[in-house]
Amino acid sequence: MSTLSPGLRPASVRPAPPEPRVPVPPEPRAGWFRRVADRLTSADRGVLWLYLLTRISLWTTAHFARRMFPARPGTREAAPVLAPFQQWDANHYLHIARDGYFPAGAGPWTIGWDNREAFFPGYPLLLRAVHTVVPDWTAAGLLISFVAGAVAVLALARIARAYLPEDAAGRRTAALFLLSPCAVFLAVGYTEALFLAFALPAWIAAMRHRWALAAGLTALATTVRVSGLFLAAAIALAFVLSARTRRDWRAAGWLLLPALPPAAYSWYLHTHTGDWMAWKHAQERGWCRTFHAPWEAWANTWHGAFDRTQSTGYAFMFQAELAAMLVGLALVAVLLRRRRWPEAVYVALSLWALGTSYWYTSIPRATLLWWPLWIGLAALSLRHARFSTAYLCVAAPVTTIVALTFLTGRWAG
Structure with a gap:
């Protein structure tokens, strides 16, 4: 038999007819939930399981x-099932979402006005949107906090793993954060969970020098809380410290984006009240947030905490405010010592805003927003096993008491 060169065929041999092609249906695209789940590592799933528990x-x-x-x-x-969650500020957000900021011409000029313009519009707008799907207002708020809290704790764990070399850093940070004294506010109709769901991914983006994404997420955070401006300052400082080339500096314009939502909100309030700082003046009327020197604010809070001018419950609240302020000052000192300049700026601006009112208000809740605190405590617990045990023994009863106090309507938080 002769050898045929490749590509040649004897004339007497006919090629076999091609087999019929059977169409193969395309694989169905995975749903968004499946795509998100595929991007989660085993460490992420462990954190989310802890969150659910x-x-x-x-x-x-x-x-x-x-x-x-x-x-x-x-x-x-017994009260309705969801009644414990609809307390204090949650009612303000509900009223804004349901009725708007100035219903039926009411406003600061109305007797008995609730000063609702003190609250930024991001959360009420989202609450109104979710309410179109979830008819119950309280359930809609709980759903927002539940989803946002999951995003926040996952982002916090990832930041911790970037800061700390230990494998258990993310899970330990999440555990200390979720068992912190004011953790109840992450699960109710308040803004802490939603703010962190924007702020912490923004910080991750800044760590990766993705400045446009960081600025966009920070802008969303500023729609929720004025604390977003403190985050914007920290990210701006991180940008300045990391920019090296002219190409890097081209992204500087993005850093102005977070200022737009507060400016737009101030413009909206001005069109209704004639006051560009209406949200600040509402805080002054409703929550004694008139400016005072830091030492005056400390003295007034100390007076409320220890001079028997308040009921025992409110005296305890003022004592907690003082303790939280000391924790914040210690945190800033540690960050400065370790030359964590952007994080120090973020916490210091928060302390300045909260520590220059007539007296301290909501500083314990603000600790939830200081992610360097929880990462630092996790670092201590990983190095010293006894610290972790001591923290849990102290935090567990305090966390339970604070949760019960809020859920029974006995503390404003």
Whole structure:
């Protein structure tokens, strides 16, 4: 038999007819949930499992609180299931989402006005949008906090893993954060969870020098809380410290983006009230946030905490404010010592804003927003096992008491 060169075929041999082609249906595209799940590492899943367990624990606490600690002693019927979650500021957000900022021509000129313009519009707008799908207002707020809290704790764990070399850094940071004294505010209709869901991914983007994304996420954070401007300052400093070439400096314009939402909100309030700083003046009227020197604010808070001018519950609240201020000052000192300049700026601006009112208000809640605090505590616990045990023994009862106090309507937070 002769050897045929490649590509040649004897004339007497006919090629076999081609086999019929059977169409292969395209593989279905994975849903968005599946795509997100595929991007989660085993460490991420462990953090989210811890998050879910702590949510179940808090919901269980709320269930028993409405039965064991009713608003009126001697009542024979428990409050509605979601009633414990709709307290204090959650009602302000509900009223804004449902009725707007100036319903039926009411405003600061109205007797008994609730000063709702003190609250930024990001959360109420989202609450109104979610309410179109979830009919119950309280349930809609809880859903926002639940999803936002999951994003926040996942981002916090990833930041911790970038800062600390230990494998357990992310999970340990998440555990200390979720068991912190004011953790209840991450699960109710408040803004802390939503703010962190924007702020922490913004910080991750800044760590990766993705300045446009960082600025966009920070702008979303400023729609939720004025603290977004403190984050914007920290990210701007991080940009200045890292920019080396002319190409790097071309991204500087993005750093102005976070200022647009507060400016737009001020313009909106001005069109209704004639006051460019209406949100600040509402805080002054409703929450004594008139400017005072830091030492005056400390003295006034100390007076409320220890001079028996307040009920025992509010005296304890002022004592907690003082303790949180000391924690914040110590945190800034540590950050400065370690030359973490952007993080120090972020926490210091927060302390300045909260520490220059007539007296301290909401500083314990603000600790939830200081992510360097929880990473630092995680670092201590990983180096010293006894610290972790001591923290949990102290934090667990305090966290439970604070949660019960809020869920029963006995503390403004």
